[in-house]
Amino acid sequence: xxxxxxxxxxxxxxxxxxxxxxxxxxxxxxxxxxxxxxxxxxxxxxxxxxxxxxxxxxxxxxxxxxxxxxxxxxxxxxxxxxxxxxxxxxxxxxxxxxxxxxxxxxxxxxxxxxxxxxxxxxxxxxxxxxxxxxxxxxxxxxxxxxxxxxxxxxxxxxxxxxxxxxxxxxxxxxxxxxxxxxxxxxxxxxxxxxx
Numbered sequence: 001x002x003x004x005x006x007x008x009x010x011x012x013x014x015x016x017x018x019x020x021x022x023x024x025x026x027x028x029x030x031x032x033x034x035x036x037x038x039x040x041x042x043x044x045x046x047x048x049x050x051x052x053x054x055x056x057x058x059x060x061x062x063x064x065x066x067x068x069x070x071x072x073x074x075x076x077x078x079x080x081x082x083x084x085x086x087x088x089x090x091x092x093x094x095x096x097x098x099x100x101x102x103x104x105x106x107x108x109x110x111x112x113x114x115x116x117x118x119x120x121x122x123x124x125x126x127x128x129x130x131x132x133x134x135x136x137x138x139x140x141x142x143x144x145x146x147x148x149x150x151x152x153x154x155x156x157x158x159x160x161x162x163x164x165x166x167x168x169x170x171x172x173x174x175x176x177x178x179x180x181x182x183x184x185x186x187x188x189x190x191x192x193x194x195x
Contacts, residue, residue, distance in 0.1 A: 029081060030068035032147065033184050034176040038062050038126065040133070040158065042170030056168050062087050062126060063192045064176065071101075080104050081114075086192030089129030095191035098125035098132075114139040114151070123158065124174075131162030135172045150177040 039059035044052045063086040070079045080103040089096050100122060106115045115138045116123045123136040137156035143149045156172040179187065 028068055029066040029141075029149065032066050032149070033179040033188060034064040034066065034151075035179055035183070035187065036062040036064055036174055036176035038135075038172065038174050040135075040160075040170040040172040042160075042168050045167045045169070047166045056170070060088065060128075063188050064124075065192075069101075078103050078105075080106075083124055085124060085126055086189070087126045087128055088189075089127075091129060093189075094129065095189050096127040096129055097192065098127050100124045112141050112143065113154070114141060117155070117157075131160045131168075133160045133170070134158055135170075135174070137172065137174050139174065139176075147180075148178050151175070 037059070038061070039057070041055075041057040043054055044056035046052045065084040065086075067082045067084065068079070069082055070077050072078075080101055083100040083102065084097060085100065086095050086097050088094070100116070102114055102116055107113060108115065117136045117138050123134045126133040126135065135156060135158035138154040139151040140154050141149055141151045152175050153173050156174060158170050158172050160168040160170060184193075
């Protein structure tokens with residue numbers, strides 16, 4: 001009888017763990033809005049290759065909307081996330097949008113680690129109207145509920161191109177948190193919502 005009771009307890013624990021694992025692996029970031037604090041630090045290089053600024057740095061807020069999509073590339077269907085970024089340009093109240101894609105093949109542990117570093121895409125694209133930054137982070141995502149999550153940078157590097165700077169190599173840091181519907185309505189600029 002004790003053996004049967006122990007077997008029942010182990011079976012119950014196993015079923016519970018399987019249920020928890022299934023729920024965790026089913027986590028999706030489709031349709032979520034993220035408020036992201038981004039910063040970079042690097043070296044600015046001129047057209048001739050000379051170092052113009054060893055202390056090239058900046059920071060700002062980015063809004064990102066994640067959407068789960070399936071697209072066809074050379075007759076192969078690929079499922080992943082579009083990261084629709086919205087960045088304020090150098091002109092006040094003007095917002096610029098860009099879209100980056102990460103294939104689910106570049107996610108690990110379900111989608112708790114998002115790896116833009118080993119992709120064939122342009123990473124996360126941020127355009128401020130003067131320079132275009134391409135950041136290649138590896139992000140660790142912490143899931144709190146089906147609509148609440150946050151992420152932080154494990155590692156990140158990137159580059160920037162434009163008239164100022166002509167080119168730059170940077171290290172970067174991204175910290176993001178999902179937003180509630182109330183926060184989206186209050187904080188996200190209308191130009192970002194239209195993308």
